[in-house]
Amino acid sequence: MLAGILISAAAMTAIVAVRYVLSSGGFAWATSRVRPGLYRGLEPQIRKEIGWSLASAAIYGIPAGVVAWGWQEHGWTRIYTDWSAFPLWYLPLSVLAYLAAHDTWFYWTHRLMHRPKPFRIAHAVHHASRPPTAWAAMSFHPWEAVTGAVVIPALVFVVPIHVAMLGLVLTIMTVMGVTNHMGWEMFPRWLVHSRLGEWLITASHHQRHHDLYKCNYGLYFRVWDKLCGTDRGLARP
Template structure:
């Protein structure tokens, strides 16, 4: 079942893209504000020792990152609107009726999407670190050596396009309930903000927990921004572990930052900045 609205109409397409853009950019701003207010405001003193700051953030860095994130939100909105058009034309396998597939498929489909997205992004990320590609595509994101929640959507438009097209393309081949897509996008926004927060939120010894050892947090991803050649994952650490690209400093730095008596910076625990 598809709506009677013709999304291929230029005016409807633009209005739809505008509303999707407002939702994406608004979600980015709201999420970043909440995390920054918590970490830099309400819980600043409690979390100060968990900050993984390698270098001070540059002046106006927030505004630069918000500007790139504005462009990223436009790219995501266009991709989302094109996905809606393809759905209306019957090209995708997006469904609304819960009876279309067994209910068990709903959580399974989310896990499959997360695994496939992780795999896609890990290898895309490694490719983007090839010198010629890096300068053209990925350098914008790495201009933020010390990150914050504002960094989470700060990408060059080419990189934004690579990221924006994956889930719409997947809907052509994989049945996905519209709510499953929404949950995946919410997880993407939440984890991106947390991973770029530069302050470790997960509890002590989380990296040794059966789930935590496979889940990326701020310490893990901050090392990617400071060391460049490690920790390429998006949600999970399994590709980094399997391909031996996880930073050798990760466990030591996580331990240091999650012990309340420790006040040192990343460099004090032997993190090599490249």
Template sequence: MQLPDLSNPFWFIVATVVVFAVVIGRYFLIAGLFYFIFYRWQTVKWQARKINNRKYKEGQFKKEVSWSTITAFIFSITGAAMGLAWQKGWQKIYTDVHAYPLWWLPLSLLIALLLHETYYYWLHRWMHQPKIFRIVHKVHHDSNITSPWTAFSFHPLEGLLQAVFLPALLLVMPMHLYVLIVHLTIMTFSSVINHLDIEVYPKGFHKNTFGRWLIGATHHSLHHKQFKHNYGLYFTFWDKWKKTESPVFEKLFEEKAGRR
């Protein structure tokens, strides 16, 4: 893929604007889709699966969108910087699907997701230290009851800490461009579902072979209420291993997922 020379300030700004449009567009598309389906067009079934019955704070959605827009801007600068680093040969992004064995495509995605989970779990626990929390993480927790718009609602410092993971990983691990896009899309979908405050997974999902390792709305909603449990991003394995999973998660999931 031939890109303009991003070392030229003009083209770097253009790339930043293009990436911003993609990131904020993806945010509005996915978060907006879930918002309209589960909030505006809410059926009795989904209303019964709502985890918190309290009202949202006045102006919460607008604040979340504002913070998310800033986060998207930080992600866009990072994305443009990745493009520049790619041109310089510093990023191991590749476009030729045959440059590595085909089995590397799904394996690289899995490795990236597992490493991202590990990075975020420990970063998240660090951000809950009282002094760090007040500066870096409080903005996100101002959404005590989460919504689809909470997905990227971060303080700029937290947004930056989240943005650096993939560029750092791609310094050492090769990943196809489209696999990278899939990873970013999974990240957005996962974040929106986790902050939905409506349990979309079916009854018993939290105990089956696949579902027991996935985080959903009930799992993450408890984090926003309890603060000291459920630090994961995509998966539950770190919470299970380090015994930070909420002791009331299974009971609450069964209660919400079982409602019709």
């Protein structure tokens, strides 16, 4: 049993690390084409971002590996593979439920990380990226990485989700995590400044957080920022 858990944890750690390298590397390459010179002179910072991120990959990979093992070997989770197990309308609803729950957890833990002591101990690592780059998406102190690593593994024990929809959630999480930090707006202006864009977080919104610190704490949606009066609008990355 222990060997199976260790193999699964190691495999998931490798998958998270490779996913990080490919996604952050891909968007860093895109940045070099779309915004030439944007990361010029940031090579020492980027090396630190990569180092912290690869450490975070293990912290994310271990609980994910344990959960994956439990699902495959014992059916511990609410992950399902039969498309007919739930109505088709439930598929997008489950994705939205996961994103909303993750966003809520992230907002409040992120605000907590900006309290003086947690910031000094942990969150300062992430904000050492000035300005953040595409490589900074997982650049966390281990204590902060733990708070992010437990959310999705915990949700799969509570909220049913098709394995393909879970893959979509993880894809959205990865893309948003990288693009929100890369220093320029990937999404078109018509979307960012639309009624829908008023409720979505993109690079323009998250850059404001890195500029001002005490605002724009959300991950996917601006709902909690608007409800709690911490939304300070958009920067111009």
